Amino acid sequence: MSEEKEPLNFIEQIIEEDLKETHKKEDLCFRFPPEPNGYLHIGHASSICLNFGLGLTYDAPVNLRFDDTNPAKEEQRFVDAIKRDVAWLGYTWENELYASDYFQELYDWAVQLIKDGKAYVDSQTSEAMREQKGTPTEVGSNSPFRDRSVEENLALFEQMKSGEAPEGAHVLRAKIDMASTNMLMRDPVMYRTLHKHHHRTGTDWKIFPMYDWTHGESDYLEQVSHSFCTLEFKPHRELYDWFLDQIHDPKKIRPKQREFARRNLSHTVVSKRKLARLVEDGVVQSWDDPRMPTISGLRRRGYTAASIRNFANGIGVGKRDNLIDVSRLEFSIREDLNKTADRVMAVLNPVKVVITNYPEGETEWLDAENNQGDETAGFRKVPFSREIYIEKEDFREEANKKFFRLKLGKEVRLKNAYIIKAESCIKDENGEVTEIHCTYDPDSRSGSGSEASMRKVKGTLHWVSIKDALEIEVRLYDRLFTVASPDTDKEKDFMEFVNPNSLEVITGYAEPSLKERKVEEKMQFQRLGYFVVDKDTTADKMVFNKTVGLRDSWAKIDQ
Ligand code: ATP
Numbered sequence: 001m002s003e004e005k006e007p008l009n010f011i012e013q014i015i016e017e018d019l020k021e022t023h024k025k026e027d028l029c030f031r032f033p034p035e036p037n038g039y040l041h042i043g044h045a046s047s048i049c050l051n052f053g054l055g056l057t058y059d060a061p062v063n064l065r066f067d068d069t070n071p072a073k074e075e076q077r078f079v080d081a082i083k084r085d086v087a088w089l090g091y092t093w094e095n096e097l098y099a100s101d102y103f104q105e106l107y108d109w110a111v112q113l114i115k116d117g118k119a120y121v122d123s124q125t126s127e128a129m130r131e132q133k134g135t136p137t138e139v140g141s142n143s144p145f146r147d148r149s150v151e152e153n154l155a156l157f158e159q160m161k162s163g164e165a166p167e168g169a170h171v172l173r174a175k176i177d178m179a180s181t182n183m184l185m186r187d188p189v190m191y192r193t194l195h196k197h198h199h200r201t202g203t204d205w206k207i208f209p210m211y212d213w214t215h216g217e218s219d220y221l222e223q224v225s226h227s228f229c230t231l232e233f234k235p236h237r238e239l240y241d242w243f244l245d246q247i248h249d250p251k252k253i254r255p256k257q258r259e260f261a262r263r264n265l266s267h268t269v270v271s272k273r274k275l276a277r278l279v280e281d282g283v284v285q286s287w288d289d290p291r292m293p294t295i296s297g298l299r300r301r302g303y304t305a306a307s308i309r310n311f312a313n314g315i316g317v318g319k320r321d322n323l324i325d326v327s328r329l330e331f332s333i334r335e336d337l338n339k340t341a342d343r344v345m346a347v348l349n350p351v352k353v354v355i356t357n358y359p360e361g362e363t364e365w366l367d368a369e370n371n372q373g374d375e376t377a378g379f380r381k382v383p384f385s386r387e388i389y390i391e392k393e394d395f396r397e398e399a400n401k402k403f404f405r406l407k408l409g410k411e412v413r414l415k416n417a418y419i420i421k422a423e424s425c426i427k428d429e430n431g432e433v434t435e436i437h438c439t440y441d442p443d444s445r446s447g448s449g450s451e452a453s454m455r456k457v458k459g460t461l462h463w464v465s466i467k468d469a470l471e472i473e474v475r476l477y478d479r480l481f482t483v484a485s486p487d488t489d490k491e492k493d494f495m496e497f498v499n500p501n502s503l504e505v506i507t508g509y510a511e512p513s514l515k516e517r518k519v520e521e522k523m524q525f526q527r528l529g530y531f532v533v534d535k536d537t538t539a540d541k542m543v544f545n546k547t548v549g550l551r552d553s554w555a556k557i558d559q
């Protein structure tokens with residue numbers, strides 16, 4: 001894949017250093033570790049492109065590892081969606097792995113830690129434990145259960161494991177240092193009990209390992225050389241290393257956690273938990289609603305995998321969290337579709353035009369270029385007849401010189417067809433134009449080579465023959481949130497910033513060639529924007545999603 005990439009980012013520099021000093025090329029191994037508690041979003045795309053991109057750069061394996069240690073939130077359907085999305089983005093994982101595959105090893109190591117006096121069962125309430133934890137400026141205090149005997153700890157841990165102990169009665173904690181300046185080192189919880197059904201292990205396990213205990217050990221078991229995570233895990237690194245110290249065999253690769261900045265996108269939220277609320281509260285229809293910043297939603301909106309990879313690789317990895325304007329993502333898809341999408345004609349806000357000197361009942365099939373910028377894209381036929389639709393905004397009875405569209409007494413060219421002149425119009429009782437009467441110049445057909453066909457007229461309009469038109473449903477989208485950063489307001493819940501008008505459904509009229517188009521096919525509706533066939537399409541009705549306009553209409557509004 002030859003796509004935009006930063007020259008050598010700081011992550012690659014870390015790897016290059018390690019290759020010089022400690023690692024051989026064949027030692028390199030990476031992973032992408034999603035929790036299956038929702039669909040992947042555009043933030044994940046950064047992590048996917050980083051990890052799988054490194055795999056390609058260094059010809060190293062990349063595992064897809066599901067971090068599935070919380071049965072209360074995780075589901076098989078999310079596992080399936082994540083696999084589908086990573087594959088669709090164009091990446092191939094070496095192994096499909098699950099943290100839950102390591103429950104036995106993790107348990108055995110935990111027992112060893114208890115025997116070594118490095119872990120203990122705490123039977124206090126979580127409030128009591130929180131109080132003893134101290135604050136960043138105040139040391140914590142030891143749990144009254146900290147010095148339980150090894151035998152007692154083993155017996156209680158066994159009760160936790162068998163389910164004999166009620167849910168929440170005990171936790172297993174690492175015995176580290178209640179006075180550490182790093183709060184995470186103050187005897188962190190390694191296991192809690194949950195009597196819930198797990199999507200893979202069923203009811204076999206009643207104890208579930210916490211993130212910190214699971215992640216580094218999973219990396220170690222898979223012999224991942226570099227474990228890249230987002231910046232909020234930086235303070236966890238000390239604990240990641242402490243846990244590895246307890247189990248590491250020096251003959252093996254010791255995984256290294258390094259952090260990069262989270263990528264946030266404006267006018268949306270990139271957090272599975274928050275996206276889940278949008279689905280649950282019915283703000284959107286589903287995880288793959290075209291308004292969602294999920295990979296599946298963007299795909300349904302008409303984004304290509306290449307445009308998402310280009311976006312992610314273009315912003316690259318950074319050391320500070322930042323907000324990327326959504327216009328950058330839109331730029332990326334516009335750039336891609338401009339090269340690849342066929343041009344077609346559809347009218348979304350129609351007004352009828354009658355060409356009074358065109359024979360009644362006649363239909364002509366005219367040649368139309370699929371993509372003016374690309375000769376290889378070929379031609380199609382579009383029907384022309386006496387009655388056509390044009391866009392309402394393309395006609396004015398009177399207008400100044402800068403209005404290059406249709407006005408009374410003036411000419412325009414109909415794309416791929418003839419030059420017409422507006423002679424008169426009919427209005428309803430509200431003064432709205434309902435019908436425009438025009439004449440056409442029969443010698444002016446585009447591509448006919450005649451003198452009249454070469455005649456320069458200022459405006460060119462798209463149009464559709466009424467009797468041949470395909471009635472289509474068109475879904476137009478606006479931003480899902482009214483502000484750039486809906487989830488950084490401390491006073492207000494992000495749901496308060498939901499844009500109530502993010503979806504508009506209209507009926508449009510398209511040239512009949514669109515009937516042949518399949519779900520996910522993308523095209524440019526000339527002068528209007530890029531559109532994609534939605535999966536809600538049926539034999540009776542085609543449904544299109546607007547992907548993006550032809551230019552950034554927000555740039556002006558935001559000024
Ligand atoms: P969420 O809050 O959406 O669930 P998460 O970080 O908890 O995000 P995981 O499924 O645990 O989600 O993440 C898998 C990987 O993707 C992790 O390595 C995580 O750091 C990375 N990741 C998640 N969100 C972003 C983001 N916005 N930018 C870059 N990387 C991200």
Ligand code: MG
Nearest residue numbers: 034035037272
């Ligand atoms: Mg998470």
